Amino acid sequence: MALTNIGPVENFPVGKGVRVEVGGKTIAVFNTTGQYYAIDDMCPHRGASFADGPMQGTTVTCPLHGATAEVRTGACSPPSPSDVETYDVSCDSTSLFVDMD
Numbered sequence: 001m002a003l004t005n006i007g008p009v010e011n012f013p014v015g016k017g018v019r020v021e022v023g024g025k026t027i028a029v030f031n032t033t034g035q036y037y038a039i040d041d042m043c044p045h046r047g048a049s050f051a052d053g054p055m056q057g058t059t060v061t062c063p064l065h066g067a068t069a070e071v072r073t074g075a076c077s078p079p080s081p082s083d084v085e086t087y088d089v090s091c092d093s094t095s096l097f098v099d100m101d
């Protein structure tokens with residue numbers, strides 16, 4: 001398990017996605033009222049950034065054509081042709097850490 005510090009908790013506001021480069025990948029990190037989740041940032045449909053999409057609960061909507069991604073599981077709706085990877089996020093009192101393994 002390789003935990004990577006991705007920054008202070010205040011960088012990850014509730015209800016917004018934050019794009020982070022880590023381990024050669026671009027992930028989108030979401031704060032759903034104190035629970036943190038991370039998925040691949042790139043929408044499998046045409047490559048838009050999930051981090052730029054609006055959130056409702058634990059679902060984010062792709063800003064380009066409206067595919068949704070469930071941030072807890074990575075399950076995506078059409079027009080996305082596939083789901084996305086998820087990554088475990090943990091936090092201590094000051095920082096967030098993501099497990100890219």
Ligand code: FES
Nearest residue numbers: 043045046062065
């Ligand atoms: S790029 Fe995301 S739904 Fe098309």
